[in-house]
Amino acid sequence: MNKLELGQKIRALRKERKQTLETLAEAADIGLVYLGEIERGIKMPSLKTFIKLVNALDVSADELIGLETKSGRDYYAQKLSEQMQSLTQEETAAVLAILETTIQQVKKLRTETT
Structure with missing residues (x-):
């Protein structure tokens, strides 16, 4: 999965859960600008940030990256x-x-x- 696809998936899950960019950034304990860059596919989150996003979105890592394992x-x-x-x-x-x-x-x- 590339940066853009991951960012789009994060944005879709955030909206599905009716979270704002601000509430997700706060829940994941990451910067608002950084989250916006991730969602737009400009930046790829580190593993640590990825795990924070998984927890904040309450999804499995496989679901977020689109794998069925x-x-x-x-x-x-x-x-x-x-x-x-x-x-x-x-x-x-x-x-x-x-x-x-x-x-x-x-x-x-x-x-x-x-």
Whole structure:
């Protein structure tokens, strides 16, 4: 991924989360001008800054750079598990039924398009 693509992805995720440039810069503890340069593809963030942005955007590194890796799946499994912790047993069963149906539909769509 080049500087421009990374910057565009960061900007898209920031806007998707309804964050301003200022709030993301503050959350990532980086300068506002520097963040703007990253988003415009002028500068490539250091690894330290990249990690700060990942944390501030609450995404996995793989999601930010557009990779699907085992660690990315682990990240999503963990997020799902965290969300389900507060549910009752009945709510958990309902979510599982919905998830199973959704997975079946996604697989069906995938086979139809290949």
